[in-house]
Every structure is written in structure tokens, then in C-alpha cells.
Amino acid sequence: MIKKNDLFEAEITAMTAEGSGICRADGMAVFVPGTAVGDRCVVRVVKVLKKYAFGRLEELLTPSPDRTTPDCPIAGPCGGCVYRHITYEAELKIKTQRVRDALERIGGFENIPMEPILGAPSRTRYRNKCQLPIGLSKNGEMQMGFYAVNSHRIIDTHTCLLQPEVFDRAAEAFRAWQKLSGESIYDEAAHSGVLRHLYMRCGEKSGEVLVCIVANGAKLHGEDLLVKMLREAVPEITGIVLNINRERTNVVLGRELRTLWGKPTIRDTLCRLEFEISPHAFYQVNRTQAEALYNKAAEYAGLTGAETLLDLYCGTGTIGLSMASRAKKLIGAEIIPSAVENARKNAAHNHVTNAEFLCGDAKDAARILYERGERPDVIVIDPPRKGCDAAVITTIAAMRPTRVVYVSCDPATLARDLKQFTAEDYNIEAVTPVDMFPGTAHVETVVLLSRETNPLTVEVRMEVETGEVKEHPTYKRIQEYVQEKYGFKVHTAYIAEVKRMVGLDMHKAPNAVEQRKHEYHPCPPEKVEAIKDALRHFGLIAE
Missing domain, CATH: 3.40.50.150 (Vaccinia Virus protein VP39)
Structure with a gap:
């Protein structure tokens, strides 16, 4: 049985939904961040639970063909990106498989x-919104960046490859202003200090930029200086606002806004429509x-x-x-x-x-x-x-x-x-x-x-010759019959296949396509017989 600090060699064979590689040791699954499918590596066990464990990549023996050199120096500790060490083609395969696995x-x-x-x-510079938490470093200076994985510890960040370069310039100007103004930093535990977050939005099509300072108070020291420094560093800027958040909460934005300069919104175009975007408004990033x-x-x-x-x-x-x-x-x-x-x-x-x-x-x-x-x-x-x-x-x-x-x-x-x-x-x-x-x-x-009109709805028909009212079962009722009698499930596509096989009328769905875009596997023989039995049971075909 593996235990904490054990070292073992293994091959990464799969990925979790969170982007960690999966290998096995003593029959137990071990999740290892920063690895890729096909990596042969030495793993150190860092935590063991009842059914699985967590490991750390100690040494890469043979790299996966999917591996590439990470282009971000803080991708590991930041934790926002989990796939910067593999090719984009490999990332897309993993995400496709994740959807398929969940559905199956x-x-x-x-x-x-x-x-x-x-x-x-593009894998870079695509986000039009950025929220940077602000805190104090051990030496008492302001730090600003992103939270480390599963913590509220800030990783001081001067650039992020997911954000547009204009956000980097605005953030550096804000850092310089804080040093000059001496404005205090919010302390989450004590609920004291002023500066909580720097929040920025931009319009990809319009080019407009909005900078929002989230503060534990209604006023900042040196507001005019802040406006001057931001405008000089970011000529594209169209608005600077102060968001007032005095609550003891992890929610970034408070309800009140005060415009320090310009306008409190930006414009952008999406699907040929123009949207006005405020700090509070939802807009796809x-x-x-x-x-x-x-x-x-x-x-x-x-x-x-x-x-x-x-x-x-x-x-x-x-x-x-x-x-x-x-x-x-x-x-x-x-x-x-x-x-x-x-x-x-x-x-x-x-x-x-x-x-x-x-x-x-x-x-x-x-x-x-x-x-x-x-x-x-x-x-x-x-x-x-x-x-x-x-x-x-x-x-x-x-x-x-x-x-x-x-x-x-x-x-x-x-x-x-x-x-x-x-x-x-x-x-x-x-x-x-x-x-x-x-x-x-x-x-x-x-x-x-x-929803198809015939096979997916209950139809009650009057038989012309006998006057008898017959209820035609839904696919769901056929599935329930097969499940109860035979102990396995049958897909609606299999039911449709068997109904066509035995010559039952099938109404075509209004949005049906002539050619499938995916491989179709024929209904297995045992399921064909079970579905035929159900059709006989409901009187749709002769005994």
C-alpha cells in the first residue's frame, strides 16, 4: 500500500476534468498535476485517501509527444491554466473526451x-475582463495577481497571457500610483484598509477600456493623480470608476459606483449587436x-x-x-x-x-x-x-x-x-x-x-374498422418494458432502427439530416429481440 512521500515510476494514462494526469500505484489511482498523457515519470506521493491519492511530478523520464514548453512562468503556482505544458491539439482532444465521458x-x-x-x-490574450485581488506581501508591500490553487494566497503577477496587454499597462500604473499615494491595502481578516481589487474590462471590437478600483471606502487618497497616471499609461482608457464594497464578503463588487473620470461603461459588438457593458453586467469574457x-x-x-x-x-x-x-x-x-x-x-x-x-x-x-x-x-x-x-x-x-x-x-x-x-x-x-x-x-x-411527432409522443388513435381506441406507446414506455424484463437499457435510436426493420411507419423529424456526422453502431442482436418483444407486447406487431 502506498504512503505519503513514496516515490514510484509510472506512465500517465489519462486526465482528470481538472487537468491532472492519472497514473496508478499498487492498483490505486494517483492524480499528478502538470503531467501529460504518455509521460513516463517519477512521482512522489503527497496525500493518500481511501480510494485514490495525489502526487507531485518529481522527475520526467520520457516526455509525452503532447508536451510543449510552458509559455507562462507562473502557470503552475497560479493554477488558472492547467494545459500550458501541452499542445493545443492535445488540449482539445482532452476536452472533447471529457464531454464524451460525462455523457456516457x-x-x-x-x-x-x-x-x-x-x-x-488563439490561446493567449483572449479575456476581456480581469479581476486582480490586492494584498500585502510579507515585507509589507502591495501585491496583486491571482490566488494560488485552493487558497487565498496571492501570486504576485505582472503579466497574464490570458489578458490583453493593455491590462498589464493599467495594472503597472496602478501599482506606481499606490506607492506614491500610500493608499492602504485591505486586510481580509481584520476588515481594515482600503484597496481590495483592481477590476478591468475592454471591448475587443470597440477598443474601449474601463478600469474599476474596488475599495473598502467611498474615497481614495490621490484620486486626481490616479486618473492622470492611468490616462498617461493607457491612452485607450474611456472610464475610471470607484466601486464601494464595505462588506465582509468574497464577492468582488459592491453595489455602489462612483465615476472618477470618463464614462462608467464600455461598448462592444457581439453577433452584429452592440452592447453597453457596466462593471456589474454579464458579458462573455x-x-x-x-x-x-x-x-x-x-x-x-x-x-x-x-x-x-x-x-x-x-x-x-x-x-x-x-x-x-x-x-x-x-x-x-x-x-x-x-x-x-x-x-x-x-x-x-x-x-x-x-x-x-x-x-x-x-x-x-x-x-x-x-x-x-x-x-x-x-x-x-x-x-x-x-x-x-x-x-x-x-x-x-x-x-x-x-x-x-x-x-x-x-x-x-x-x-x-x-x-x-x-x-x-x-x-x-x-x-x-x-x-x-x-x-x-x-x-x-x-x-x-x-422531439419527433410520432414515436416520441403518446398517440391515441381510433381504429376505423373496429372502432377500438389504441394507445401507441412512447419510446420511454418501450425502454421501461425492456429494462424491467431483460435488465438492460436500449437507446431510442435502437428502437427506431427496429421499428423500421419490422416495417412500422416512421414519421421523419422536421430537422432530420440525410447523412449522419458520426459513426453509428447497429443495434446488437439481443437488443433487437428485446425490442421486438416489447413491440409485440404493446400490439404494434403480430405475435
């Missing part, structure tokens, strides 16, 4: 219709990849101009508004009042006249819309990392939209929710991973779900 292991899906991941044009994601979501939505589109978890309305010109009507729902107000302003600013935005959580909003008789043709959902409430999915299914487009930031909760959607008689038609945050462990996914 958590969702129980087979033959997933996975499209190629949408990789980013990688604008270029956000456009790729929204374009894929719009492709999946398949709007023709005749549909009602419902955008749940709509935030400031960006996804729904990007599709509004292709819909008859847009309804957005969001729980945060300020975001709803921003969505309405964004609609007015872009002359979108067919949009309505409601304030309320997704569950209540969906229920209210259902009760007032709204039956959207297409529903787009972009929930937080925790995924959808089960009641939301139930209400969505009750509305019976032809298509549901699910935008996810967590493959695990996505897989869980898709399992419920398929139980509600929706098919997974297409899955596309999107790399919104290169270098980091995060991956987004866009999924198209559709």
Missing part, C-alpha cells in the same frame, strides 16, 4: 452524435469564441422567422437577442433584476422590437409562461454550473417545443439533465464542445434536442 458515464448514452470541438483561434458558440446555437435552433423563441437563464439577453431577427417572437427570463433591465436596454439599443423579458427564476418563469398558454417552438437554455432544476425540464417538456438548445458550462450536470430530457421523450440530435477558455480546464457544450 453519467448520462448512460451510447453512439453520441458528437461534432468536432470548436477550438479558439471571450468574445470571439462566444460568437462561435452563439452561431452554433443559432444553427441548432433552426429558426425560420415563424417561431416563438424562449431564452431561459437569459442573463443580459445576449443569446436570445442574437437570434431575435430570425424569430417571430423572443421571450427571455432571468432571475437577476439588473440583468433583466440590461436585457431590455440592449433590446431597445439594438432596435429589437419583438422581445419580451421577464424577471424570475427559470422554474417560475417557465411555469408562468406555460399557464398563460405560451408554447414556444424553440427553447434555449444556458443554466449556471449547477444545471437545470428538474422542475424546469418537466415544464419545458410540457410546453412541447420542437427543439431545445442546451448551452452548458459543465459536462457533468449537462449529462444529468440530458438524461431527464430523454426520459421526457427528447432525442439528442447533435453535440458540439466549444473551447471558450483555452489553457484552462473549462469546456462549454452546445446540444440540440428534438
Whole structure:
């Protein structure tokens, strides 16, 4: 049995969702940060738990073909990036596999219709927002940067390859101002001192820059000097604001803002729409990849101009508004009042006249819309990392939209929710991973779900010759019969295959494609017989 400080040789064979390599020692999985699949290395055990352990790369014996020289000197201690030591091609493969693994292991899906991941044009300088915590070093000087992994210890950082170079210039000017002004640094434990965070935003298309100083107070020493130094260092700057946050909290921004110079917002363009972005407003931090994601979501939505589109978890309305010109009507729902107000302003600013935005959580909003008789043709959902409430999915299914487009930031909760959607008689038609945050462990996914008119709904028909009313079972009822009698699951695609095999009428889904984009494995013989048995049981084929 391995124990702490043991050294052993091993090969890295897989990666975790957090970007650590996985090897084995004495039959136990050991997670090793900073390694790559194919590395042969010496690992030191640093922590042993009941079923797995954590290790540290002690010596690299044979490097993986995926390895490359890290381009950031603090990538290890910072922890924000976990893939800077491997090629981008390898990173994209890992992220694709992460989505596939979640859908197979958590969702129980087979033959997933996975499209190629949408990789980013650049791994560097893509973020349009930066939040730098401020603290005191051991020698009493200001430090500013990013928190080390799983801690509130600040790694002093003078440049970050994920942020635009203009943020580096603004941060250096701010450091110089603090030395001259002597403004105090916030102490989290004592809740004393003033400077808490430096928060910056920029418009990728507009080039506008906003600098926001988060302070435990309503005034700074030397405000005029700060404005002067920032404007000299960053000619692109369009606004400097003070955010007042006196709360004992880890939340970065307080509610109050005071403009020190310029305007308190920036403009940017996304999917041909212009957005006004305040420090509090949500806006995708990688604008270029956000456009790729929204374009894929719009492709999946398949709007023709005749549909009602419902955008749940709509935030400031960006996804729904990007599709509004292709819909008859847009309804957005969001729980945060300020975001709803921003969505309405964004609609007015872009002359979108067919949009309505409601304030309320997704569950209540969906229920209210259902009760007032709204039956959207297409529903787009972009929930937080925790995924959808089960009641939301139930209400969505009750509305019976032809298509549901699910935008996810967590493959695990996505897989869980898709399992419920398929139980509600929706098919997974297409899955596309999107790399919104290169270098980091995060991956987004866009999924198209559709409901076919015949096999996925309960149909009650009057038989002309006998007058007998017959109920035609859903795929779900067929799956339940097979599971109960034979003890295994059958995918809806297999049921459809067997129904065609025995000559049952199949209505084609309105969004069906002529040629699959993924490899399809035929239904195994034992499942064919089980499905035929179910069809006989429900009277769809003769004994």
C-alpha cells in the first residue's frame, strides 16, 4: 500500500476534468498535476485517501509527444491554466473526451452524435475582463495577481497571457500610483484598509477600456493623480470608476459606483449587436469564441422567422437577442433584476422590437409562461454550473417545443439533465464542445434536442374498422418494458432502427439530416429481440 512521500515510476494514462494526469500505484489511482498523457515519470506521493491519492511530478523520464514548453512562468503556482505544458491539439482532444465521458458515464448514452470541438483561434490574450485581488506581501508591500490553487494566497503577477496587454499597462500604473499615494491595502481578516481589487474590462471590437478600483471606502487618497497616471499609461482608457464594497464578503463588487473620470461603461459588438457593458453586467469574457458558440446555437435552433423563441437563464439577453431577427417572437427570463433591465436596454439599443423579458427564476418563469398558454417552438437554455432544476425540464417538456438548445458550462450536470430530457421523450440530435477558455480546464457544450411527432409522443388513435381506441406507446414506455424484463437499457435510436426493420411507419423529424456526422453502431442482436418483444407486447406487431 502506498504512503505519503513514496516515490514510484509510472506512465500517465489519462486526465482528470481538472487537468491532472492519472497514473496508478499498487492498483490505486494517483492524480499528478502538470503531467501529460504518455509521460513516463517519477512521482512522489503527497496525500493518500481511501480510494485514490495525489502526487507531485518529481522527475520526467520520457516526455509525452503532447508536451510543449510552458509559455507562462507562473502557470503552475497560479493554477488558472492547467494545459500550458501541452499542445493545443492535445488540449482539445482532452476536452472533447471529457464531454464524451460525462455523457456516457453519467448520462448512460451510447453512439453520441458528437461534432468536432470548436477550438479558439488563439490561446493567449483572449479575456476581456480581469479581476486582480490586492494584498500585502510579507515585507509589507502591495501585491496583486491571482490566488494560488485552493487558497487565498496571492501570486504576485505582472503579466497574464490570458489578458490583453493593455491590462498589464493599467495594472503597472496602478501599482506606481499606490506607492506614491500610500493608499492602504485591505486586510481580509481584520476588515481594515482600503484597496481590495483592481477590476478591468475592454471591448475587443470597440477598443474601449474601463478600469474599476474596488475599495473598502467611498474615497481614495490621490484620486486626481490616479486618473492622470492611468490616462498617461493607457491612452485607450474611456472610464475610471470607484466601486464601494464595505462588506465582509468574497464577492468582488459592491453595489455602489462612483465615476472618477470618463464614462462608467464600455461598448462592444457581439453577433452584429452592440452592447453597453457596466462593471456589474454579464458579458462573455471571450468574445470571439462566444460568437462561435452563439452561431452554433443559432444553427441548432433552426429558426425560420415563424417561431416563438424562449431564452431561459437569459442573463443580459445576449443569446436570445442574437437570434431575435430570425424569430417571430423572443421571450427571455432571468432571475437577476439588473440583468433583466440590461436585457431590455440592449433590446431597445439594438432596435429589437419583438422581445419580451421577464424577471424570475427559470422554474417560475417557465411555469408562468406555460399557464398563460405560451408554447414556444424553440427553447434555449444556458443554466449556471449547477444545471437545470428538474422542475424546469418537466415544464419545458410540457410546453412541447420542437427543439431545445442546451448551452452548458459543465459536462457533468449537462449529462444529468440530458438524461431527464430523454426520459421526457427528447432525442439528442447533435453535440458540439466549444473551447471558450483555452489553457484552462473549462469546456462549454452546445446540444440540440428534438422531439419527433410520432414515436416520441403518446398517440391515441381510433381504429376505423373496429372502432377500438389504441394507445401507441412512447419510446420511454418501450425502454421501461425492456429494462424491467431483460435488465438492460436500449437507446431510442435502437428502437427506431427496429421499428423500421419490422416495417412500422416512421414519421421523419422536421430537422432530420440525410447523412449522419458520426459513426453509428447497429443495434446488437439481443437488443433487437428485446425490442421486438416489447413491440409485440404493446400490439404494434403480430405475435
